[in-house]
Amino acid sequence: MALIEMIALKNVLSSExxxxxxxFFSENGPLSKAKNFEFRPQQQEMAARVAQALEEERHLVIEAGTGVGKSLAYL
Known part of the structure; x- marks a missing residue:
């Protein structure tokens, strides 16, 4: 299997x-019970990417627009 295929396959697979x-960040997830919660797909995607980077013990740089949750992510 070529390296590019392996990288693509790893990006498709997800862990528990x-x-x-x-x-957690879904429209009906636990976070949705919080007061003033507003579902944002970009925020959900960013959180999942951060989780994946943590799990794989690698660095991640994210560029995201206003309202995605970067300030909270810094914490």
Missing amino acids: FVERVHA
């Missing part, structure tokens, strides 16, 4: 941790 983070 990444799936749980994705679910």
Whole structure:
């Protein structure tokens, strides 16, 4: 299997941790019970990518627009 195919395959596969983070930020996830919660797909995607990077013990640089949750992500 070529390196590019392996990288593509790894990006498609997700772990239980990444799936749980994705679910946490979903429209009906636990976070949705918080006062003034507003579902933002970009925020959900960013959280899942951060979870994946943590799990794989690698660095991640994210560029995101206003309202995605970068300030909270810094914490």
